[in-house]
Every structure is written in C-alpha cells, then in structure tokens.
Amino acid sequence: MTAMEQAVETEAADGESFGEALIAALPVLRAFARSLCGNRVQADDLVQETAVKALANQDRFTPGTNFNAWLITILRNHFYSEGRKRRREVEDVDDNYAARLYDVTGQEGHVALGEFVRALKEVPDEQREALILVGASGFSYEEAAEICGVRVGTIKSRVSRARARLSELLPDVDTATATDVPSHIATAS
Amino acid sequence: MTRRGRASQPERTDQAKPSAGPVQDEAIAAKLRMVYGTYLNDPVPPELEALIRRLADQDPPKRPDDK
Numbered sequence: 001m002t003a004m005e006q007a008v009e010t011e012a013a014d015g016e017s018f019g020e021a022l023i024a025a026l027p028v029l030r031a032f033a034r035s036l037c038g039n040r041v042q043a044d045d046l047v048q049e050t051a052v053k054a055l056a057n058q059d060r061f062t063p064g065t066n067f068n069a070w071l072i073t074i075l076r077n078h079f080y081s082e083g084r085k086r087r088r089e090v091e092d093v094d095d096n097y098a099a100r101l102y103d104v105t106g107q108e109g110h111v112a113l114g115e116f117v118r119a120l121k122e123v124p125d126e127q128r129e130a131l132i133l134v135g136a137s138g139f140s141y142e143e144a145a146e147i148c149g150v151r152v153g154t155i156k157s158r159v160s161r162a163r164a165r166l167s168e169l170l171p172d173v174d175t176a177t178a179t180d181v182p183s184h185i186a187t188a189s
Numbered sequence: 190m191t192r193r194g195r196a197s198q199p200e201r202t203d204q205a206k207p208s209a210g211p212v213q214d215e216a217i218a219a220k221l222r223m224v225y226g227t228y229l230n231d232p233v234p235p236e237l238e239a240l241i242r243r244l245a246d247q248d249p250p251k252r253p254d255d256k
Contacts (some may be wrong), residue, residue, distance in 0.1 A: 030233065113224065
C-alpha cells in the first residue's frame with residue numbers, strides 16, 4: 001500500500017483517540033482543501049472549521065468506516081455553504097506555491113507546473129473536486145459519490161469533464177514528463 | 190410574436206468532450222498527482238496542529254456507551 005493510500009484509508013482505529021486520528025488526517029484534509037479553494041490560508045481556515053465541526057459531531061462518526069471520507073465530507077459541505085462566499089474576497093497568495101516548491105527541488109519546470117495549477121483553478125469547483133477525489137486522493141468513484149452526495153454516474157461525468165477542460169486549457173501539456181514523477185511524490189501517490 | 194419552441198434546441202452543450210488521448214490524459218493525471226502530492230507533503234503548520242490538539246483535549250472523545 002502506498003503512502004497516499006495509507007493516508008486516505010486512515011481510520012479512527014481502536015485505541016486511537018478521536019483527536020489523534022483527526023491530527024493524523026490533517027495532511028489529507030489540507031491537501032484536499034488546497035485543491036478545492038486554491039488558497040493556502042483559506043484552506044487552513046477550512047481545515048480548522050472542519051476540525052471544530054468534527055469534534056462537535058464525533059459521536060456521529062461510525063467506527064470502522066472511512067474516517068478521512070467522513071472528514072472530507074464535512075470539509076466540502078462547509079466549503080460550499082460558507083467558504084465559497086468568502087473565497088473571492090481573499091487575495092490569492094498561493095497561486096504558484098506548488099510551482100515554487102518544484103522550482104526549489106529542481107525536479108520539475110516551475111512554469112509547466114504553475115501553468116497546470118492555474119488551469120486546475122479554471123475547472124469548475126464540482127468537477128475539480130471530483131477529479132481530485134478520484135484522480136489524486138485515491139477514492140473510488142463510489143466513495144467520491146458518497147462524499148459529494150451525488151450518483152456515481154455524476155462523478156464519472158464530472159471527472160470526464162474536468163479532464164476534457166484541462167486538455168482544452170493545456171493542449172501542450174508536457175507529456176514527456178508524464179511518468180517522470182519525483183520520487184518523494186511517487187511514494188505518496 | 191411567435192413562440193420559440195425549446196424542443197428543437199439541444200438540451201445541453203456542455204457534454205464532456207472526447208478524451209484528447211491516453212498520452213495526454215496520463216500527462217494530466219501525472220501533473221495532478223504532482224500538485225496534490227506537493228500539497229500533501231506540505232508540513233502542517235505547528236500552530237494549526239497545536240490548536241486542533243487543544244480543541245480535542247477540551248472536547249474529550251465520546252463513545253456511544255457514554256450516552
């Protein structure tokens with residue numbers, strides 16, 4: 001099992017306190033929040049609100065089910081009910097975060113990745129989240145459908161549209177590096 | 190004024206377009222994983238973790254049996 005799969009499948013195990021499980025899930029929550037709102041500061045606010053809600057409703061979590069999926073459901077619901085209202089008001093300081101990081105590592109052209117991050121933001125929210133859940137977070141179509149509260153077919157359609165939109169926006173995506181994923185990322189995917 | 194029938198109009202025009210091809214799809218998938226992996230590997234700010242730990246400590250876990 002890869003590190004990302006482990007992260008996705010982290011569950012509130014027996015003997016592990018709810019708080020510890022919540023803290024263990026923070027990287028996954030932050031990554032999803034960043035993908036969703038595209039802003040580091042707002043993403044952390046979103047994660048914080050999610051944690052508060054999760055703690056307040058911890059008796060609603062069913063042990064043995066996917067803890068991260070439960071948390072992400074809370075997060076996205078909060079994003080759509082509250083976060084999106086404020087999203088446009090927050091100055092985006094995160095636009096090229098990923099690009100800068102790769103620039104530092106020198107393993108990937110920062111221009112290409114920055115371009116991808118910007119293109120990803122152009123994809124409608126609901127399509128982007130479906131693509132992130134299925135294409136990056138490791139959730140199945142069924143799990144993604146449950147998280148988003150829609151049918152599996154809707155998720156498949158959203159993923160397909162997101163890919164098509166990215167293909168439109170990035171007609172010259174760097175296919176030469178398609179499989180050249182840096183090792184520290186490959187271990188997490 | 191004549192009534193414009195909607196029945197003859199296409200229902201939606203935002204149907205997903207055919208894939209640009211498996212190579213481009215894989216290139217996009219790889220970039221997506223890179224970006225997500227970058228986010229995933231970004232260290233959690235200590236202040237955020239401390240805050241949530243504090244909140245969790247204030248709100249001890251409940252179990253169904255506790256009700």
